[in-house]
Amino acid sequence: MIRINCPYCGEREHSEFTYGEDATRTTPDNDAPMEEWNKFVYERANPAGEHIEYWHHAFGCRAWLKVQRNTLTHDISWVGLPHENPEAAS
Amino acid sequence: MSGFRHGAGRLGDAQLNFTFDGKPMLARVGDTVASALLANGVEVVGRSFKYHRPRGVTSSGPEETGALVTIGSGGKADPNARATMEPVTQGLEVFSQNCFPSPKFDLMSVNGLAGAILPGSLFSAGFYYKTFMWPAALWYKFYEPSIRAAAGMGVPPKVADPDIYDRIQSFCDVAVVGGGSAGLAAALSASQSGLRVVLFDEHNVLGGQLLNEANNEANADLEQWRADTIAALEAASNVKVLTRTVCWGRFDGNMLAAHESVDGKVRQNYHKVQAKKIIIAAGAIERPLVFGNNDKPNVMLASGARRMLNHYGTATGKMLAVFTNNDSAYQTAFDYSDAGIQVSAVVDSRQYPSQALLDGCNSRGITLHTQAVVTEAKGWQAVRSIEIADLAANGQSVSNRRRVACDVLAHSGGWTPQVQMAAHGGKPPVYDKKIAAFVVGDQAEDTYSVGAAEGENGLLVGVAQAVDAAKAACAELGGKAGSVAQPPQDRDGATNIVPLWSVPAKGKQLVDIQHDVTAADVIQSHREGFVSVEHLKRYTTLGMANDQGRTSNVNALAIMAECRGLSIAETGTTRFRAPLAPVSMGGFGGREIGKHFKPVRRTPMQEWHEKAGAVFVQAGMYMRPQYYPQAGETIDDAYERETEHVRKKVGICDVTSLGKIEIVGPDAAEFLDRVYINMFSTLKIGKARYGVMLREDGIVYDDGTTSRFAEDRFFMTTTTAKAGPVMAYLERCLEIDWPELKVRVSSVSERWGAMAVAGPDSRATLTAAFPSVDFSNETFPFMGVVHAEHNGAQMVILRISFSGEMAYEVYAESEHATDVWQAIIDAGQAYDIVPYGLETLGALRIEKGHVTGAELDGRVTLGDVHMDGMASKKKWFVGKNLKDREGMVHPDRPQLVGLKSVDPRTPISTGSILVTDANASAGADKQGWVSSMTYSPELGNFIALGFLRGGKDRIGERIYAAYPVKGKTVEVEVVSNHFVDPTNERVKG
Numbered sequence A: 001m002i003r004i005n006c007p008y009c010g011e012r013e014h015s016e017f018t019y020g021e022d023a024t025r026t027t028p029d030n031d032a033p034m035e036e037w038n039k040f041v042y043e044r045a046n047p048a049g050e051h052i053e054y055w056h057h058a059f060g061c062r063a064w065l066k067v068q069r070n071t072l073t074h075d076i077s078w079v080g081l082p083h084e085n086p087e088a089a090s
Numbered sequence B: 001m002s003g004f005r006h007g008a009g010r011l012g013d014a015q016l017n018f019t020f021d022g023k024p025m026l027a028r029v030g031d032t033v034a035s036a037l038l039a040n041g042v043e044v045v046g047r048s049f050k051y052h053r054p055r056g057v058t059s060s061g062p063e064e065t066g067a068l069v070t071i072g073s074g075g076k077a078d079p080n081a082r083a084t085m086e087p088v089t090q091g092l093e094v095f096s097q098n099c100f101p102s103p104k105f106d107l108m109s110v111n112g113l114a115g116a117i118l119p120g121s122l123f124s125a126g127f128y129y130k131t132f133m134w135p136a137a138l139w140y141k142f143y144e145p146s147i148r149a150a151a152g153m154g155v156p157p158k159v160a161d162p163d164i165y166d167r168i169q170s171f172c173d174v175a176v177v178g179g180g181s182a183g184l185a186a187a188l189s190a191s192q193s194g195l196r197v198v199l200f201d202e203h204n205v206l207g208g209q210l211l212n213e214a215n216n217e218a219n220a221d222l223e224q225w226r227a228d229t230i231a232a233l234e235a236a237s238n239v240k241v242l243t244r245t246v247c248w249g250r251f252d253g254n255m256l257a258a259h260e261s262v263d264g265k266v267r268q269n270y271h272k273v274q275a276k277k278i279i280i281a282a283g284a285i286e287r288p289l290v291f292g293n294n295d296k297p298n299v300m301l302a303s304g305a306r307r308m309l310n311h312y313g314t315a316t317g318k319m320l321a322v323f324t325n326n327d328s329a330y331q332t333a334f335d336y337s338d339a340g341i342q343v344s345a346v347v348d349s350r351q352y353p354s355q356a357l358l359d360g361c362n363s364r365g366i367t368l369h370t371q372a373v374v375t376e377a378k379g380w381q382a383v384r385s386i387e388i389a390d391l392a393a394n395g396q397s398v399s400n401r402r403r404v405a406c407d408v409l410a411h412s413g414g415w416t417p418q419v420q421m422a423a424h425g426g427k428p429p430v431y432d433k434k435i436a437a438f439v440v441g442d443q444a445e446d447t448y449s450v451g452a453a454e455g456e457n458g459l460l461v462g463v464a465q466a467v468d469a470a471k472a473a474c475a476e477l478g479g480k481a482g483s484v485a486q487p488p489q490d491r492d493g494a495t496n497i498v499p500l501w502s503v504p505a506k507g508k509q510l511v512d513i514q515h516d517v518t519a520a521d522v523i524q525s526h527r528e529g530f531v532s533v534e535h536l537k538r539y540t541t542l543g544m545a546n547d548q549g550r551t552s553n554v555n556a557l558a559i560m561a562e563c564r565g566l567s568i569a570e571t572g573t574t575r576f577r578a579p580l581a582p583v584s585m586g587g588f589g590g591r592e593i594g595k596h597f598k599p600v601r602r603t604p605m606q607e608w609h610e611k612a613g614a615v616f617v618q619a620g621m622y623m624r625p626q627y628y629p630q631a632g633e634t635i636d637d638a639y640e641r642e643t644e645h646v647r648k649k650v651g652i653c654d655v656t657s658l659g660k661i662e663i664v665g666p667d668a669a670e671f672l673d674r675v676y677i678n679m680f681s682t683l684k685i686g687k688a689r690y691g692v693m694l695r696e697d698g699i700v701y702d703d704g705t706t707s708r709f710a711e712d713r714f715f716m717t718t719t720t721a722k723a724g725p726v727m728a729y730l731e732r733c734l735e736i737d738w739p740e741l742k743v744r745v746s747s748v749s750e751r752w753g754a755m756a757v758a759g760p761d762s763r764a765t766l767t768a769a770f771p772s773v774d775f776s777n778e779t780f781p782f783m784g785v786v787h788a789e790h791n792g793a794q795m796v797i798l799r800i801s802f803s804g805e806m807a808y809e810v811y812a813e814s815e816h817a818t819d820v821w822q823a824i825i826d827a828g829q830a831y832d833i834v835p836y837g838l839e840t841l842g843a844l845r846i847e848k849g850h851v852t853g854a855e856l857d858g859r860v861t862l863g864d865v866h867m868d869g870m871a872s873k874k875k876w877f878v879g880k881n882l883k884d885r886e887g888m889v890h891p892d893r894p895q896l897v898g899l900k901s902v903d904p905r906t907p908i909s910t911g912s913i914l915v916t917d918a919n920a921s922a923g924a925d926k927q928g929w930v931s932s933m934t935y936s937p938e939l940g941n942f943i944a945l946g947f948l949r950g951g952k953d954r955i956g957e958r959i960y961a962a963y964p965v966k967g968k969t970v971e972v973e974v975v976s977n978h979f980v981d982p983t984n985e986r987v988k989g
């Protein structure tokens, strides 16, 4: 099973977590045009490889975390708080 | 009968009783069902999957394709068990499968005859796909029932399994898969590092192919090495040895999944082992040769026949013949001969076996036929002779057919390394021409394949590889693996195989013996245009039986490659997927079965409801009273009475299951303004407000009532269904989207018991129950909030209404909630208060036209439920940017309406389709649907809520609610969704 190293709880099995969403998107401004919001809500990159996403430690500390996961291998190379970023991330 | 006891093997003298199809039989402690059946002279153990051909024991291991039996009876019955893997225990019941009336005389075996007569037999390749294309009407009436009767394996038990299954999650540093010589050595070496080691082996005795060796004087030192290694492992406190444990899959993050069979209260343990390093020492299994009637009882894999004799002390026959394309099977002939059993022939398809083998045959007086093949196994039910012939140099034809007597034929088509576990790591195996089998190519990360699983390595090389792997694995983990005593003898791994993929002769030649797939089926599917091995597999069902193609895969690929004129390497192999062995569903379920499948949540008032005779219904995880029947009442009688009573007098309902969230902090009001469409910053302290949330895409997410307790403190309620998701959503908003807001949210759902008190007499009832609270309209108006106390219990009382009557929601601390409930019941006696359940709650809210999850189903917009006016224009909120897209506000969208059946006593089914034509057929214009319905005592009419295209402007129209599945169509009138008190007089009264 995928194991996720929660900064608060330590390494736990992924069944304690729920996947949240793509963490690479930037929320548009509140008054941004509808087209921009439409893109934000509906368009995803679906990369094959490294991806950064939000996970919720729902059955643990309930923190929202940012996770770097390889979509091909499921390797998790980095876990941080929502406003941190992995150093190598482009 | 041909098998018999011959010597002790490695078993003792202790005996056990068991039965086969009710017949008492004797076994020795350590026997498997297969070895015991053979020792008792049983040849036909069952019938095959499709053709009902007689089948017997074909091996001594997990690759068994013939002897599938049902172990145990009643709920404990375990169908399709491999007799070679099931230890005999005292009193064990074993049953044959797929035969009527008995394995020897089976009526269905006519399928086999039909196959010989008809062009393209009943069950030939692609049969499932072709049959489905015949007239559909015949399928249910004829084909399906007759195929069900004819094809099949064991029958699953019809009663629940009474045994317990457990799930064990553990961690280790080094996991070793396979307990043969290499696996034992790897585990022992790794154990000396002090790291945690787990060793899996699916047999009950460790040793792998060492157990095939004769247990005699010449091998005593080798047997001692095995015993010493096992003893050292068992003595090591950092090693867990799991026997009878099949490691059947490897998953992300090096998780290994294994099922362990145990004797006792628990039947199986499902292990999930998180390993840092994995050493795969899964060994190799022998594969069959493909010739006529190669599935006949007493045709056995040579290694299996050898282990039967040497380990179990069971001779598989009185006269043995051997058919091989490699060196390894000779040892079976030699061991049988040395044990005093006649060996009538060794048939070798190769031209020049080695001098050592020739000498071995000569010295024992065994007749050797080289450049020869077995064309067919003969005998009515089991082998009584074989037809052999000379093989042309080009391998395409045979000549000089002749008979050789024997009652068991041991054959070997080469060895197949067990690469599945390595392949689960994501690296496809590669074809090794030298050994005519697939081997591990690139190793997956953290993985080492050693021994026979990696090719023809032989004993000493395999053990050396294992120790090297253990040292490398431990070193990467910062440990130091030790050395292991070298085995005192070697066993050469080289088999000098010359592939013989099939024998050019007639007769049914089985490739996948367990699934009755023949060489002809493979060739036919090629003729029909199948080129991919994945398609071949699915079209012929090859490799899809519970042996997962262990013995059949390579032969089938080779035949396919030959048809296509390609090499096996070019044809490739199918993808290996877990589980690589049959595993029980029980293990996956563990203890989470039946009522333990998921937790049951009860409200604090559960016991009160039980005493009041409530009928419960599961709502989410909650058990909630559905209705409280009085003597002789049906569910309809009860909810109609309760509903009427609430409208006329007063009732009380347990609404604890609502989600409750406390929102605290200086920015709490700003936070609510962002998540709700309407304004909360303007809400006065001591007031409640109904709020609606949207998703980012503008669709309605949830609704509820939020009260303001203080400037910086709010109390939110959510629907029962969304209690969890809304909480996670609010947390996400605060942590990800708006970390600048100083707000904390916490779920207080468990803290408060909640009850709705509704009806014209609700004010009088609560005034009597809680005299310290002023319930007058002036101090406690509609949407007012009051904090109060009752006998030391904190309460929050909201004057809100879901029913449309004057009503209050009383929240009381959970541990005191029943006291508070009882106080209201006691005070309400003067007004004939009744408890009401979920049915009445639903009836009341439908009459009032309130929406719930049935309406807010993730498809509706604000406009659809007439709430677009609620959305604030003065502020931003989630969903604002997309809620007004063209399609979201289109006037033709289905909109919430009320529906009244034109005949008042005709119910309208929930889920009905709304149409304008009474005789609408499937292709009719579907204009909407019915989302909830009830009988309305107040209107004396069945009513419903639904969504109708452009429904806002269609009030008064008569349409139809069609329910084609039940053949029901009801004429309905479109009305406002507010059936009762549309101007809100009652709630404000």
Ligand SMILES: [Zn+2]
Residues within 6 Å of the ligand: A006, A007, A008, A009, A010, A057, A060, A061, A062, A063
């Ligand atoms: Zn955590």
